[in-house]
Amino acid sequence: MVSDSENKIKTISILVPTPSPVPYTYALRADQKAGLGSIVQVPLGPRQVSGLVVEDLPDAKPVDPAKLREVTQVFDCPPVTGDMLRFIDWVAKYTLSAPGMVARMVLRSPTAFDPEPPTKGIIATGTQPERLTDARKRVMEQIAEEPQMAWTRSGLAHATGVTTSVIDGLSKQGVFSEIEIPARPVVAKPDISFGKPELMGDQRDVAEGLAATVSEEKFSVTLLEGVTGSGKTEVYFEAIAAAVAQGKQVLVLLPEIALTQAFLERFHDRFGAEPAPWHSDLAPRMRERIWRQVTEGQIQVVAGARSALFLPFQNLGLIIVDEEHDAAYKQEDRVFYNARDMAVVRAHLGGYPVVLASATPSVETRHNAEEGRYKYERLDKRYADAALPTLKAIDMRKSPPQRGGFLSPALIEAMQETLDRGEQSLLFLNRRGYAPLTLCRACGHRFACGNCSAWLVEHRFRKQLVCHHCGHHEHVPESCPECGTFDHLVACGPGIERIAEETLSHFPDARIIVLSSDMMGGVKRLRLEMDAIAKGEADIVIGTQLVAKGHNFPNMTLVGVVDSDLGLANGDPRAAERTFQLLSQVTGRAGRTGKKSVGLLQTFQPEHPVMQAIVSGDLDTFYEKQIDERERGKMPPFGRLASLIISAATRMEAEQHGRALRGAAPQAKDVMVLGPAEAPIAMVRGRHRFRILVHGDPRTNVQAYLREMIGKAPRPRGSVKVQIDVDPQSF
Ligand code: ADP
Ligand code: ZN
16 A cells, blocks of 8 residues: 655546546546536546546555656536436446447547636726717716626727727727636526517426426426427427426427427527537537536536437436437447437436426337336327328228339329419428439449448439448449449439429429438538528428428428338337437428428339328327237337447358357347348448347346356457447347
């Protein structure tokens, strides 16, 4: 034990971004003040990194002081709260990730901790100027209104319509003295009485229920279920108002960045101020400002993507998860987590409510609500009795498209009628590009990606063949690379570009907008296009799932789904649920403002339970069947699942390590291990992938089981990597 009374070393445990399962020990100098939750900068190898203090050790551990490295600096920011520290620990244990890698999602780079420099400003001293010109008079009148107000030179000049030299002249005469204006918050405080709507019937009851739940200030989960347009957002705004009134911070999670902007504007209409946004597209400086102001409690409401769940709020009192069923909440990279599930955990550890909102909840959430584990609030009608679209399946066997086309006569006719009425149509196909497969009619050669097990998708506007997994792209050749024949390459199947071409041939004078994520110009361009559509500057919109979510197009009265069966083709048991959710969401884009509207689903299997459920609108029966099926198959929530994804540069290495892991699987009653089998996409970015699926009964501790299995297996060597996915999305 090293203990030197002259020069006592205090040691401290710090989470640093490494795969280590335990924190590292560092030395704290006597002049440094850090405790549990402090954020510090420490050396790690040759680098300096941000770390999180997780244990304040009472005295020196038996570490060689020569090897112990010192904390570089303790950042000047409030410590991470106790519930957040427990959350980091919980997420690490649940996802079997290193706690330092989870902490990394909470911390920022050291520059975020630099206090924001104050702005130079001026304030009136009470001294009157010697001589009053017109310009000076205007300035003096302005400051007489609010003598205590601090101004910037240019701000005051601008407000009074004078040049800054007028202000400088007054300063010389002692009319102003210089002061420092502290950096202002990124967003203004929400005003809970601003734009408060008059809620109707059910809406009012549900809003009151939510507000009451919020004022209990204890953990609860509420499922807020309601058809699109029923006012879920308006209603949960009242829960937010209740939390804000109590001085709490609020987090709203949204599945897509593209949705954030529309949400910010809507929030502004209700609260007179925007919430702070949080997503990967923010400029770095803005991210840092928002992070800091959230930590300091200056920002009250944040609306963001899943990563916002790891912001270190000071005083969080409510989490809303909008579109809770959305697959975008699942992160499948480094730490594999589902932000919806982890939001429930975070609220539980912090002791406050969480609200899960959706028109088509996940089967798991619906089941929890039905079983009474969650509170269950429903809005069954659209606001102002706006009718839901009439939904019909078009049987493609009976109403086949023209040769080479993909749109049935019934759909084209409906589009013509919509056009004649001066209303808008949406054609939905969840596939970017022109055609999903290109082949040579002479030799049968198919164009595949060299790095992934996937066909190359033709993008005709870009004149390229593109891999949608790794981004590899090549020019569309004129002849077949296999047999050399010219002019025999054919496009198989439709993408939205091809649908646009076909639409144009039927409606040459219509204004058509094509929307997809590979559009040039990113989120900004997308917003402009969305605004244009809302303003009626398009007759027909053709888009991927980007347009399915959360946008209001008042004049859109027809939604046509080009291929309703697309998502059902793979063998995933979640396919029915996902297809149902997507089709409900897409068709829900129609008739948002009360006009009569129609949703048409092109399908080869109108008798499929998903089509039946959509057309009948009978959610209860659909969920009943889904829950039944899950129960029989012991699938979640009636069973536990985890998967191991083994990847390597060669197929053999990946498979061998998969076998070794399988061999290390402990014997356990009620646990079944499947695989290693080739992953659904067997190769991505040049890495071969195998998958092992662990399936247990609901009480199985899958984490303990996996830990034992991985512990017994040889360590991955060479290019082999193992990723752990607890509660995988597809199974
Ligand atoms: P959801 O989130 O369930 O899809 P929204 O909250 O977006 O529904 O409501 C649908 C539309 O109806 C929105 O344009 C919303 O502003 C409007 N709306 C809903 N309830 C009210 C209300 N009580 N007063 C005024 N407008 C409302
Ligand atoms: Zn590829």
